[in-house]
Amino acid sequence: MSELTQHPWFFCGIGGSGMLPLALILKGKGAAVSGSDRSRDQGRTPEKFAWLESLGFTLFPQDGSGITSADQVLVASAAVEDTVPEMVRARELGCARLSRAELLARLFNADPCGIAIGGTSGKSTVTGMTGWIMTQAGRDPTIMNGAVMKNFVSADAPFASARVGRGGVFVSEVDESDGSIALYRPRVAVLLNVSLDHKSMDELRTLFSDFLGMSDICVVNLDDAEAAALMPEYTPHVTYGIDNHQAQIGVFADTIMEGPLSISATVIDRRDGYAHPLVLDVPGRHNLSNALAAIAAACAAGVPVREAVDALSTFKGLARRFDVVGTSASGITVIDDFGHNPEKCAATLATLKAHPGRVIALFQPHGYGPLRQMGRELAQVFARMLGPDDVTILCDPVYFGGTVDRSEGSERIVKLIAEGGGHAEYIPARDACAARIAQIARPGDRVVVMGARDDTLSQFARDLLARV
Numbered sequence: 001m002s003e004l005t006q007h008p009w010f011f012c013g014i015g016g017s018g019m020l021p022l023a024l025i026l027k028g029k030g031a032a033v034s035g036s037d038r039s040r041d042q043g044r045t046p047e048k049f050a051w052l053e054s055l056g057f058t059l060f061p062q063d064g065s066g067i068t069s070a071d072q073v074l075v076a077s078a079a080v081e082d083t084v085p086e087m088v089r090a091r092e093l094g095c096a097r098l099s100r101a102e103l104l105a106r107l108f109n110a111d112p113c114g115i116a117i118g119g120t121s122g123k124s125t126v127t128g129m130t131g132w133i134m135t136q137a138g139r140d141p142t143i144m145n146g147a148v149m150k151n152f153v154s155a156d157a158p159f160a161s162a163r164v165g166r167g168g169v170f171v172s173e174v175d176e177s178d179g180s181i182a183l184y185r186p187r188v189a190v191l192l193n194v195s196l197d198h199k200s201m202d203e204l205r206t207l208f209s210d211f212l213g214m215s216d217i218c219v220v221n222l223d224d225a226e227a228a229a230l231m232p233e234y235t236p237h238v239t240y241g242i243d244n245h246q247a248q249i250g251v252f253a254d255t256i257m258e259g260p261l262s263i264s265a266t267v268i269d270r271r272d273g274y275a276h277p278l279v280l281d282v283p284g285r286h287n288l289s290n291a292l293a294a295i296a297a298a299c300a301a302g303v304p305v306r307e308a309v310d311a312l313s314t315f316k317g318l319a320r321r322f323d324v325v326g327t328s329a330s331g332i333t334v335i336d337d338f339g340h341n342p343e344k345c346a347a348t349l350a351t352l353k354a355h356p357g358r359v360i361a362l363f364q365p366h367g368y369g370p371l372r373q374m375g376r377e378l379a380q381v382f383a384r385m386l387g388p389d390d391v392t393i394l395c396d397p398v399y400f401g402g403t404v405d406r407s408e409g410s411e412r413i414v415k416l417i418a419e420g421g422g423h424a425e426y427i428p429a430r431d432a433c434a435a436r437i438a439q440i441a442r443p444g445d446r447v448v449v450m451g452a453r454d455d456t457l458s459q460f461a462r463d464l465l466a467r468v
Helices: 019-028 046-054 085-093 100-110 123-136 201-213 225-229 285-300 305-312 342-353 368-385 410-419 430-440 456-467
Strands: 009-012 033-036 058-060 073-076 096-099 113-118 142-144 169-173 188-191 217-221 237-240 249-251 257-259 262-269 274-280 323-327 333-337 359-364 391-394 424-426 446-451
Touching: 009 019, 009 085, 019 033, 019 046, 019 073, 019 100, 019 142, 046 058, 073 085, 073 100, 096 100, 100 113, 100 142, 100 169, 113 123, 113 201, 113 285, 123 142, 123 169, 123 285, 123 305, 188 201, 188 285, 201 225, 217 225, 217 285, 237 249, 237 285, 249 285, 262 285, 262 305, 274 285, 274 305, 285 305, 285 342, 323 456, 333 456, 342 359, 342 368, 342 446, 359 368, 359 430, 368 410, 391 410, 391 430, 410 424, 430 456, 446 456
Parallel strands: 009 033, 009 073, 033 058, 073 096, 113 169, 113 188, 142 169, 188 217, 217 237, 333 446, 359 391, 359 446, 391 424
Antiparallel strands: 249 262, 257 262, 262 274, 323 333
């Protein structure tokens, strides 16, 4: 990996959920890394950027001043526009440029045992679970995650979305939204599910089918019909599922016990008939499925099922994945959640509705483009899964600048929810949403703050808890 240290790297958008862990891994391998971020310039999440500077990252305003040499390699996500000053300056100097996905694929493919976690929903959680299993098994993995993994958080690492290991194992979620999933050459490819998100279903089927075909061994969720249909005929595989009894790694259905903040079941390895009790400190059947995926992935990489199950008993979860912020003195619970596409939102709402109490859902769409792509499906989820006493409140989509078409926003989704029989309100400003929630919340309510691409939602959830 010495070529990584032969030239300096500059990350445009270094604080982003996909960029930050990649920068941490690259620096952990000895590279010189600097960067800029529009969020830093706008004063959002200053503690994150102060932490990066404490680790030795040199940070600049996003004005091009950090690009000073043709030797630098510029790393930018596909969403960064060509008019951003760093992009302009890098072109002027003739700097090499890599996308976030291209750099991640280069790092991932260099390790002999790459475990790639793919699918529309659940990737970050399964990556965290698989990474924790491999760590507990003594495999010293590198882990690349889009979310902070609570098991690795410490005073020195408050934003632990990455782990740098030396064991030749690289566990990473891989993204299908920009087609970059085709860049990876995994030893183990995991397919969790296939549902509408950023691309059409036909495009997704092609991408995920090719992804599985590139692996040495694949792990597939038999409960998801779309995923199961893509399993390659001749590639070695490990299958898992809760409901499909053909799955090699499954559970005894009558042992599933759901609590408000946990779930337990007995895991059965149908290849040898052995059963293993599993207790998870994260709630919901979707997390039980995620756990089976991680157990199967670790098994495909050589970790015994028993060891994998034991490791998950100490898995603490991820930040912003059904993250309980707290319960107020008046008995109102606030939950911070990453739900932003139909499947993720449905999983979170199903977990909430499995237990009594009214739900107030604040949903901040993660962009105007995604809202046009999947708005109708999102509206159907909120209308179908929430009852007549529940309330959905939508503010305007997150917007940090750029040329995106903003002519159609959250008001359309509220109308569609109402047409589907649900109860929704459109309140453009997020602060006004907080005032409305404080006005209507009552003891026993669960308030869930949902959305992606905006780190300030977590602080908003904490402030909301204090307010109610």
